[in-house]
Amino acid sequence: MTRLLVLRIVAKILIPFMLMFALYVQFHGDFGPGGGFQAGVIGAAAIVFYALIFGLPAARRMVPEPVVETMVALGVFLYAGVGLLGVALGGNYLDYFVLAADPVAGQHRGIFWVEAGVAITVSGVMLKIFYMFAGRRRDLEEGR
């Protein structure tokens, strides 16, 4: 492990910034390039990076499998829920105009939650795929 000292310290410094950058991309999606998909990928990449340096078990302790699976479903549900909220407030499905008194503010609010849903699901799916592939190789090595 001592050989990885540099990597471990660099990772510890970088990971908070990666997570921060994910949030920046997420919220900047309103005004320029960015949005939920990219933010979700960057957020998941931070965890993948953590797993590469500190090992898969450590990453699994930090973000356990059930949490990842809940994220996958929760994001989609949030997206669909925003759509249904539009229906409940008297508009059509995915109607953001009715989400606030001012239609433009309503659009803003709608896309905010939809993008949040996208980010949650995308990072969940990224991690799920990573866990499955990484875990598979581990299991094979242990079997040998």
Added chain:
Amino acid sequence: MIAGQLPALVVVVPLAAAPLVVLVRRPVAAFAIATAACAFSFFAALLLAAEVAGAGPISYALGSWPPPWGIEYRVDAFNAFVLVLVSGAATVVAPYGWRAVAAEVRRDQLYLYHATFCLCVAGLLGMAITGDAFNLFVFMEIASLASYILIALGRDRRALLAAYQYLILGTIGATFYVIGVGLLYLVTGTLNIADMAARLPAVPDLRPVLAALAFVTVGVSLKLALFPLHFWLPNAYAYAPSAVSAFLSATATKVSVYVLLRFYFGVFGLPLVVETLPMPQILLALSIVAIVSASLVALWQTDLKRLFAYSSVAQIGYITLGIGMASREGLTAAVVHLFNHGVTKGALFLLVGGVALRAGGAGFASLRGLARAMPLTALGITLAGLSLIGVPGTAGFVSKWYLVIGAIEAGRWWLAALVVATSLIAVGYVWRFVEAAYLAEPGPATPARGEASPVMLAPAWLLVAACLWFGFDTSFTVTSARRAAALLLGGAP
């Protein structure tokens, strides 16, 4: 308020049910949510069909962005009929899955089956209801990805290979479709199907339109398993869990047929498809080869599931034969058969699933003397088999009747004779089952006496009853199909 939202809710409820199922995880709750969502969609589809029959097409602007800018959900006489078929099949298959899938899928993966099933239902319903060519692609991908997973859940390890094969071919199909839509977007500047149809005649350069037609035809034909693009189908249906085979055979290829019809008659239009290009002749030739060759191959199968899978390829041939006639009677026959074959094949796969579960497989060895071991199942397969042949008094007869009338009206007596003659091959493969089940002595592989669980038998027999019901009372099916045919022929620019 809710009535006006039905076009969205019919798709959104199963779509939202899928993540909910994953969140609750418990098999019982997952099953309850999935079944309730399918039942809701069926109810909504019936209401929509009734409304469309009375008041004409419904247009629903998603997100309140008016079409053609926003995504439009458009329900008319044709896709309301398809919606009823898909959601009805889902509602019948969902309770069947309670016992059948529990026996075939690992317990900790059961909730994933239910979630994927909901996604598949939502995707197919979305494909049928949307009035936007690109949105259709998105739903096609949702339905296809879900069906790859569902097929791969089969107990047999060959299910994985079958799912992979379908994944490769299905992806090529979807890609071709989206290339076709891209070309159409390039020349018309719109993705709304109705808007596209209105702008297409004004397009000066025909070449990209012809390329789009070719791409859409090949892409969708892969999805609907038109000969010679059917290679994925027999393995996929044979190795998938029974509930999945039943649901996919009743709906997936049928929705693709709907997409083909929608594009041929609702976008490209009759003059282009029939006069500029020899599409009817191509479809006729391919359909005839599909019917004859797949029926003959079915005759030699040693496994009942594979036999019915090959018979599906042949029956899809009858549907495309009706499209190839490009006449009112031909299209009526195609749309009626789309429904009737869905019901018939659904019943057959559900019943065969019961046999496979009791006997550990559906090979002909385990079918010997089945009438004594599982009398209700054997009778059900025989009755649905009669509908597959097209014996008078069954749903299959109604479709073949209109096909024959369509052929005679077009002055093609040989085609009418061919439809009747190929039905004889169907007699052959259904007889093989009857012979094994009723005339042979039980062998060592025959399951012990006892029917499949009532939870599985009841949905299957419901569909068998539907085969017989729609053979006598054609008011729903034929009236809907006639309306759809009129819409397709009249709606073309």
